[in-house]
Amino acid sequence: MPELPEVETVARGLQRLVGLPVVGVRVQRTDLRSPIAVAEMKGLVGRSVVEVGRRGKVLWWRLQGGGEEVFLRVHLGMSGRLWVGGREMGWEHHEHLRWDFPEFSVRLYDPRRFGWVDVVGVEEFEGWRSQMAPEPWDERVTPQQALTAARGRRGSVKGWLLAGEWVVGIGNIYACEILFAAGVAPGRAVGSLSLGEWERVITAMREVLERAIAAGGTTVRDFTSVEAQEGWFQVQLAVYGRAGKPCTRCGGEVRRVRQGGRTTWWCPGCQR
DSSP: OOOHHHHHHHHHHTGGGTTOBOOEEEESOOOSSSOOOHHHHHTTTTOEEEEEEEETTEEEEEEEOTTSOEEEEEEOTTTOEEEEEOTTOOOOTTEEEEEEOSSOEEEEEOSSOOOEEEEEEHHHHHHHHHHSOOOTTOTTOOHHHHHHHHTTOOSBHHHHHHHTSSSSSOOHHHHHHHHHHHTOOTTSBGGGOOHHHHHHHHHHHHHHHHHHHHTTOOOSSSOOOTTSOOOOGGGGOSSTTOTTSBOTTTOOBOEEEEETTEEEEEOTTTOO
16 A cells, blocks of 8 residues: 555656646546546646645645635555556556646556545645644654653554554554664554653654655555656565565564554564
């Protein structure tokens, strides 16, 4: 599933849309997690993109024109991809829709169909954005804030990272990598972490995500940039997907366990 670094990579690749008008919208199939509202999408025609951004794992475009400012939101689900291609290119089998611009199209492809797209007004968008947990780099995210928020909770620290209640955007890949970098066992009760351990987790979180963004994200199976290029952070992964291989830090064996319905990779020698 595309996580924060992958969605940020896509958002940066789509900065080229700023200032351009949507000249057409074409829908081949509507069967995403929530059916695509065709009339809603076609209502974007004639509006211009004035900003492209990301909130958590959701990509958004701000569009003006037609008397009302609106926001397009795109969640890539488990296997969704957005890429830029020629307007006359043929349709792919799992391609759902295209937003046409003067010289190219932005195309949405999603074989597993867990993604979603919608159009909302300013009030709904701002309400949605403000209700989400902070971004990992938000100045409100501090060791003391984390310690206070987690106090008394018995769930695992990995589950806490995945839940999106403390910070947004972290999925299975980066939760495993962050906890390895911080030297914290993924099964630890989140309420048991000390102030110093939270300092390590927050530092590792920001460093891992920044390195992943610089590498264009992680391509395990489906993810590509808008230029159809794979990410390269997978060559830097320390534990994710490396069960049975030697730890890059201590040389011990990387283990794999099931945790909360998800696979977790970790090093028992490094993560206490």
